[in-house]
Amino acid sequence: MRLKVDASLNYHFPAPADVLLAIEVAQMPDERLVEDKLRVRTKTPLTPVPGQHGIGRRTWTAGEGSFLATYSATVDVKRDPPDIATLKRVPRRDLPARAIDYLWPSRYCEVEKLKPFALDTFGAIEGGGAVAAMAEWTRANLRYEAGSSDGNTTAADTFADKRGICRDFAHVMITFARALDIPARMVSAYAWNLEPQDFHAVVEVYLDGGWYLVDPTGLAPVEGLVRICVGRDATDISFMTIFGEAELVEQSVNVERID
Numbered sequence: 001m002r003l004k005v006d007a008s009l010n011y012h013f014p015a016p017a018d019v020l021l022a023i024e025v026a027q028m029p030d031e032r033l034v035e036d037k038l039r040v041r042t043k044t045p046l047t048p049v050p051g052q053h054g055i056g057r058r059t060w061t062a063g064e065g066s067f068l069a070t071y072s073a074t075v076d077v078k079r080d081p082p083d084i085a086t087l088k089r090v091p092r093r094d095l096p097a098r099a100i101d102y103l104w105p106s107r108y109c110e111v112e113k114l115k116p117f118a119l120d121t122f123g124a125i126e127g128g129g130a131v132a133a134m135a136e137w138t139r140a141n142l143r144y145e146a147g148s149s150d151g152n153t154t155a156a157d158t159f160a161d162k163r164g165i166c167r168d169f170a171h172v173m174i175t176f177a178r179a180l181d182i183p184a185r186m187v188s189a190y191a192w193n194l195e196p197q198d199f200h201a202v203v204e205v206y207l208d209g210g211w212y213l214v215d216p217t218g219l220a221p222v223e224g225l226v227r228i229c230v231g232r233d234a235t236d237i238s239f240m241t242i243f244g245e246a247e248l249v250e251q252s253v254n255v256e257r258i259d
Contacts, residue, residue: 002034002259003226005073005190007199009240010249013063017244022188022237023199025073026056026227036073041066052236053098056229063246074258081222084135084214087128087207092181099206102183106232109175113156118179128207131214134176138169138216151234167201167234169216174233177205185230187213188237192224192255199239199253204230226255 007023021040027033040046044062051058061069095103105111121137122130143163155171158164164172170186177184183206191200200220204211213222231237 001192001224001257002074002076003190003192003224004256004258005071005075005226006252006254007071007190008250008252009067009069010251011063011067011240011242011246012249013065013067013244013246015244016062016064017242017246019061019063019067019243020241021059021061021069021239022051022056022229022241023069023071023239024057024059024228025075025190026051026229028055028227030077030079031226032076032078034074034076036071036075039070041068051229052231056227058229063242063244067246069240075226077223077226079213079223079225082212084128084205084207084212085132087131087212089127089130089182089207090209095183095206099183102185102206102232103178103181104232105178107235108154108171108233109178110154110156111175111178114159114172114175115179117159118176122176122180128205128212130180131177131182131205131207134173135214135216135218137176138173139218142169142172144169144217144219166217166219170201170203171233173203173214173216177203182206185211186233186237187225187230188228188239190226190228190253190255191215191220192226192257194220194255197253197255199228200225201234201237224255224257
């Protein structure tokens, strides 16, 4: 399917601050970028840098006073929903270097705290079947509630509170997967058919020699996801990292199908 993506970030900076943007579509085998344009209203030149493991692109800039960044893209997504449950788990010793990093605990994914539950609940299920069960558990047991978490909320916090937003659902599922030695990473994405429209956080798991997308919230179809960047957890995939202070004026995301 062909998707049209538009994003706008309107902020006010009371004092000069560096900014790292991550809002550009990642060019991947299953998502082909047709055209895109990033515009930033700032006096500071834009400096692009590769994303994690070369996936996607981040852009350094700076804000002072009024700051407006807009991004538009047209992208062809060719991806069928995978049957996760049929995929095989890759033995640890056979994992490639690019997957090993996503076995470890990270800032928001405290594996040891949830490992006993994960092993008891999913440990007897083979390969991708365990991942499918994790996604089903997350959707069934967590309540999606805007404003119920903040930048300090970890997977263990969400597990205890049983509510959160997309990033919290993703953190819980990533932690479950890593507890079973299944590499799992967090993905920032644009999402077709997501309501309300916003930046979305989903999960990729490494099974059967490849990475497979899963939306633990169940709010957006996998075939309509457009990756922006990947990382260990929310620390690595923020769409806008501000090294200072800024006030949100207005922000919008829109994804529509145009084919």
